[in-house]
Amino acid sequence: xRLRDCVYKLMLEEKTVELSGGEVLIxxxxxxxxxxxxxxxxxxxxxxxxALYEQNSVKHILVRHEQxxxxxxxxxxxxxxxxxxxxxTSGPGATNAVTGIAxxxxxxxxxxxxSGQVQSRFIGSDAFQEVDxxxxxxxxxxxxxxVDSLENFAETIKKAFHVATTGRPGPVVVDIPxxxxxxxxxxxxxxxxxxxxxxxxxxxxxxxxxxxxxxxxILSAQRPMIYSGGGVVLGNAAAxxxxxxxxxxxxxxxxxxxxxxxxxxxKQNLGMLGMxxxxxxxxxxxxxxxxxxxxxxxxxxxxxxxxxxxxxxKIVHVDVDPASISKNVTVDVPIVGDVGHVxxxxxxxxxxxxxxxxxxxxxxxxxxxxxxxxxxxLAYDTDSALIKPQSVVESLWRVTKGDAYITSDVGQHQxxxxxxxxxxxxxxxxxxxxxxxxxxxLPAAIGVQLAFPxxxxxxxxxxxxxxxxxxELSTCLQYGTPVKIICLNNRYMGMVRQWQxxxxxxxxxxxxxxxxxxxxxxxxxxxxIGMRIENPADVDGALxxxxxxxxxxxxxxxxxxxxxxxxxxxxxGKGHHEMRLNPARELA
Amino acid sequence: MRRHVISILLENESGALSRVAGLFSxxxxxxxxxxxxxxxDPTLSRMTIVTLGTERVxxxxxxxxxxxxxxxxxxxxxxxxxxEREMMLxxxxxxxxxxxxxxxxxxxxxxxxxxxxxxSYVIELTGDDHKLSAFLEAIGRDNIIEAVRSGATGIARGDxxxxx
Numbered sequence: 001x002r003l004r005d006c007v008y009k010l011m012l013e014e015k016t017v018e019l020s021g022g023e024v025l026i027x028x029x030x031x032x033x034x035x036x037x038x039x040x041x042x043x044x045x046x047x048x049x050x051a052l053y054e055q056n057s058v059k060h061i062l063v064r065h066e067q068x069x070x071x072x073x074x075x076x077x078x079x080x081x082x083x084x085x086x087x088x089t090s091g092p093g094a095t096n097a098v099t100g101i102a103x104x105x106x107x108x109x110x111x112x113x114x115s116g117q118v119q120s121r122f123i124g125s126d127a128f129q130e131v132d133x134x135x136x137x138x139x140x141x142x143x144x145x146x147v148d149s150l151e152n153f154a155e156t157i158k159k160a161f162h163v164a165t166t167g168r169p170g171p172v173v174v175d176i177p178x179x180x181x182x183x184x185x186x187x188x189x190x191x192x193x194x195x196x197x198x199x200x201x202x203x204x205x206x207x208x209x210x211x212x213x214x215x216x217x218i219l220s221a222q223r224p225m226i227y228s229g230g231g232v233v234l235g236n237a238a239a240x241x242x243x244x245x246x247x248x249x250x251x252x253x254x255x256x257x258x259x260x261x262x263x264x265x266x267k268q269n270l271g272m273l274g275m276x277x278x279x280x281x282x283x284x285x286x287x288x289x290x291x292x293x294x295x296x297x298x299x300x301x302x303x304x305x306x307x308x309x310x311x312x313x314k315i316v317h318v319d320v321d322p323a324s325i326s327k328n329v330t331v332d333v334p335i336v337g338d339v340g341h342v343x344x345x346x347x348x349x350x351x352x353x354x355x356x357x358x359x360x361x362x363x364x365x366x367x368x369x370x371x372x373x374x375x376x377x378l379a380y381d382t383d384s385a386l387i388k389p390q391s392v393v394e395s396l397w398r399v400t401k402g403d404a405y406i407t408s409d410v411g412q413h414q415x416x417x418x419x420x421x422x423x424x425x426x427x428x429x430x431x432x433x434x435x436x437x438x439x440x441x442l443p444a445a446i447g448v449q450l451a452f453p454x455x456x457x458x459x460x461x462x463x464x465x466x467x468x469x470x471x472e473l474s475t476c477l478q479y480g481t482p483v484k485i486i487c488l489n490n491r492y493m494g495m496v497r498q499w500q501x502x503x504x505x506x507x508x509x510x511x512x513x514x515x516x517x518x519x520x521x522x523x524x525x526x527x528x529i530g531m532r533i534e535n536p537a538d539v540d541g542a543l544x545x546x547x548x549x550x551x552x553x554x555x556x557x558x559x560x561x562x563x564x565x566x567x568x569x570x571x572x573g574k575g576h577h578e579m580r581l582n583p584a585r586e587l588a
Numbered sequence: 589m590r591r592h593v594i595s596i597l598l599e600n601e602s603g604a605l606s607r608v609a610g611l612f613s614x615x616x617x618x619x620x621x622x623x624x625x626x627x628x629d630p631t632l633s634r635m636t637i638v639t640l641g642t643e644r645v646x647x648x649x650x651x652x653x654x655x656x657x658x659x660x661x662x663x664x665x666x667x668x669x670x671x672e673r674e675m676m677l678x679x680x681x682x683x684x685x686x687x688x689x690x691x692x693x694x695x696x697x698x699x700x701x702x703x704x705x706x707x708s709y710v711i712e713l714t715g716d717d718h719k720l721s722a723f724l725e726a727i728g729r730d731n732i733i734e735a736v737r738s739g740a741t742g743i744a745r746g747d748x749x750x751x752x
Binding site: 143 | 598599602603606607610614644647648651652654655657658659660752
């Protein structure tokens with residue numbers, strides 16, 4: 001036990017607990033069970049960093065850029081379900097963190113960000129490294145606080161964790177002026193056991209009448225479809241969703257954020273839906289008569305043109321956030337509540353009744369779905385002399401036995417990872433779905449690897465995205481996180497190039513990645529291992545070799561087919577039934 | 589599109605107003621007027637927002653407002669019987685024979701003249717949106733030097749109340 005830990009322990013035992021603001025924070029984080037805090041020091045948080053020194057209860061991970069800190073904390077949160085914690089300084093420290101905070105906000109990830117602020121007497125004076133952090137972050141947090149006294153600090157931290165982790169989770173920022181963390185200026189410390197916020201009480205149980213109504217509708221369906229989203233992952237309700245779906249025998253599709261909440265290998269699973277979802281999932285959405293939406297938010301990338309969204313369906317929507325209901329698409333039976341609780345209640349009601357959907361209808365419906373599936377919409381040219389990006393992801397799945405934690409950046413590689421890495425477990429697929437933040441993948445992988453040092457973690461990325469947070473390779477060396485970076489390098493911002501090909505007559509305006517670094521040498525200069533793979537025949541071997549190096553970070557730079565596009569695709573303004581299929585599909 | 593008067597009870601904390609105002613601008617909602625002040629309980633503020641929107645938009649506005657952690661309770665007053673009042677201070681040109689006429693019009697609308705000079709009156713008038721607009725119409729645009737409106741406040745009739 002380090003000196004500082006001994007002091008804390010003694011103080012707590014003797015109940016003469018007088019702590020400075022910095023010490024209050026560390027002690028509060030300890031009470032919250034925080035393992036890691038991702039951060040970067042600076043003037044306004046120096047007192048806090050001093051309190052962090054010589055204590056072992058909370059491990060600080062020094063990133064190389066505050067964006068990396070937020071993404072790493074985010075990756076940790078997505079993989080574990082526990083809140084990610086970030087510590088940044090005022091001014092640029094806070095603004096650099098904003099991208100990561102907004103990323104967490106859009107995907108409802110529990111996160112607590114502690115930002116330093118200039119001394120309270122300087123607030124508003126344009127002091128050195130002053131920004132209105134609470135103002136800047138207001139539209140992209142679930143809530144934020146400006147600490148106004150040392151006396152309230154512990155309670156504010158308690159509230160921050162409570163708000164971040166309950167209801168629909170999200171990031172919470174606590175901005176703390178430097179003078180409230182001054183060493184020697186102390187308050188009696190007692191961490192509150194409970195939180196009392198009259199203005200905040202998220203719904204837990206769904207309304208029983210609504211649940212009954214939903215079950216009636218669900219059991220009278222002829223062409224039912226289950227559409228589940230990230231809420232099932234966040235609500236730890238994968239087991240309940242699986243039980244519900246298997247009990248009914250209905251087809252199910254997941255959003256990008258919901259992958260893994262229902263096993264990809266289960267025959268009822270039609271895969272992902274939406275813009276780059278499968279043909280069968282989107283067609284089934286379009287033709288279904290009862291849609292059961294669970295922990296999903298009818299995002300525009302999912303619905304396509306809302307005018308033609310599920311034109312013949314009655315819609316049940318279960319969500320913990322009332323504001324998600326009937327926001328983009330009007331629903332018939334809304335249920336506000338925790339998805340796990342509501343699914344359990346629905347399963348109990350279904351088990352209690354003999355009423356079932358007509359088996360003949362279901363047989364006919366499944367036959368129709370099978371016909372759509374036979375289009376084999378994800379097929380691609382497997383005889384190419386160039387490395388096909390899809391084949392790299394398929395090979396990655398084989399080599400990692402489908403059991404790795406996969407983070408991704410944003411673009412084509414993200415879609416291929418989603419389409420071709422079949423996730424059987426929740427919290428294994430970690431990507432920025434809502435905000436679409438390039439640069440997310442590598443730092444997120446650090447957070448995941450720290451949470452699970454013995455698990456396999458891979459970051460599927462592209463040569464454009466990876467350069468947006470490449471500096472975190474240094475963090476990986478410092479903390480020994482043996483992430484495997486699977487770079488699908490097509491020398492283009494692939495998704496931009498694809499849209500330019502389809503919509504701008506191949507005018508590839510500024511999407512070509514000229515002057516790329518030598519990623520092998522770059523990785524080596526950071527103290528890791530780099531590999532460049534150019535032939536399809538070498539893909540499997542390279543991956544096997546890389547994953548055999550369990551304690552080393554390996555950067556695999558796959559030179560892939562530059563022209564490959566993500567198919568199938570719903571183009572802007574089109575409906576689920578108007579998918580563009582891969583022209584090379586017939587070849588496969 | 590219909591006019592809605594939304595009454596909100598929120599924590600009387602710094603930043604609470606900008607959360608509400610920010611929500612309206614970020615999501616592209618309409619604000620016709622917004623008034624806010626602390627209540628008899630100094631920990632709470634009461635805000636009245638007048639907005640224009642379709643049923644669907646107003647439903648979203650109410651849900652999004654409810655989601656703000658600082659919002660304790662809210663109600664759409666236009667769903668119930670309610671009283672709406674707004675105060676207006678009006679500086680008007682008052683010379684020669686128009687002085688008499690302005691005084692008469694002001695009396696008809698139950699306005700009060702608060703300040704008199706050789707050439708102007710300041711008139712105080714309280715009422716709902718329609719009444720204030722009708723008064724402005726009656727006075728005539730050319731006579732108005734300044735118009736200051738407080739924005740609407742509202743309260744439900746009967747036993748209904750907005751409590752924490």
